[in-house]
Amino acid sequence: MRQRSARLDQNGFSTVKLGTSRFSLDDPYYLILAMSWRAFLLSVVALILGVNVIFAVLYWLAPGSLANAHPHSYADAFFFSVETLATVGYGEMTPANGYGHVVSTIEILVGLFLTAFVTGGFFARFARPQPRLIFSRTAVIAPYEGGRALMVRVASRRIHAISEVRGRISYLKTIELQGGGNLRRFYDLKLVRNENPVLSLSWTLIHPIDEASPLFHLTKERMAAETPRLMVSISGFDEAISSQINDRHSYLPEDIEVGRRFAHILTDLPDGAVQLDLTRMHETEPVAAEADQLAGLTVS
Known part of the structure; x- marks a missing residue:
């Protein structure tokens, strides 16, 4: 039987891979890092309970192997297993014969x-750098320097600054080949x-839509045929955790607003400081522009 793995990644792709499994046990380190916190905690609890259940059965199948345990009491065998696995050793119940000592x-x-294993899993998850970046929910197309x-x-989201930041916007579209079939191709947009x-x-990445831009002749009809996607990648060095971070986000055609601009979120305070209002991070507002400035990309 062919293995099939399907998931929706952070870029919005619905990815289906045949011949592999999302929960493959041949790469446990990746599995521990890739699963959600909820799945990880539930897996740890299930693993610990499972081990205790197995050893409790071994004690229960050999009556007399535990001193001070009630005869044929699975509860006593289970709680002795818990105490032994955790190396607590309360002392009330102890191994009573060679079989009990071996088990x-x-x-x-x-x-x-x-x-x-569990401690290493927790450490690996906590030690993994988290970018904690916020991307605007929508991209906008607005007038810029006459175009x-x-x-x-x-x-x-963090208070400390990120240094040596690099930004990249890629344009992904599907191309129909002359001989039949489709090809997915990335185009880097010049910033x-x-x-x-x-x-x-905050940082606004700007791509001028000029004649050299892949977006210059893009229309609503072509968008429907090519199903394009904008991929935004950010990398930098987080000074607080002394680690390189990377994050990315994608935008579908319906996530692009034409004839709007981002609302101002920076305010100069009387003491000379600058206030950043992240509560308005995703807000946009209409802009007055001539028709020829915003012609072409009618995707809103």
Whole structure:
């Protein structure tokens, strides 16, 4: 039977892969990092309970192997297993014969490996850098220096600045080949500025839509045929955690607003500081523009 893995990634792609599994056990480290926190915690609880259930059955199948345990009591066997696996050792119940000592010794060794495995999983998940970036929910097309431009806004949720920031916008579309079939191709969109020495406030990535732009002759009809997608990638160095971070976001045609611009979110305070209002990060407002400035991309 062919294995089939399907998921919706953070770029909005509905990806289906045949011949592989999303929950493959041959790469446990990746599995631990890729699953959600809820799935990870439930897996840890299920694993610990499962090990205790198995060893409790081994004690229960050998009456007399535990001192001070009620005869044929699975509850006593289970709680002794919990105490042994956790190396608590309250002392009320103890192994009573050679069989009990052998099983409890094996369980202690399993508990040591299990503790190391779970601790390593928690550490790996907590130690993984989180970018904590905010991308505007929509991209906008607004007048820019006598023409028009595509704009995307990004900011950091953290107080500390991100240095050596690089931005990239790629345009993905489906091309029909002459011999039949389709080809998905990426086009890098030229930005007014693709580097930022420090990201402490917000940053608007701007792509001028001129004759050299892949978006210049794009119309609503072509968008429906090509099903394009904008891919925005941000990388930088987080000074607070001393680690490189990367994040990305995608925009579908319905996520692009024409004839609107981002609302102002920066305010100069009397003491000279600059206030960044992230509560208005996604707000846009209409702009007055001549028809020829915004002609072509009618996707709103």
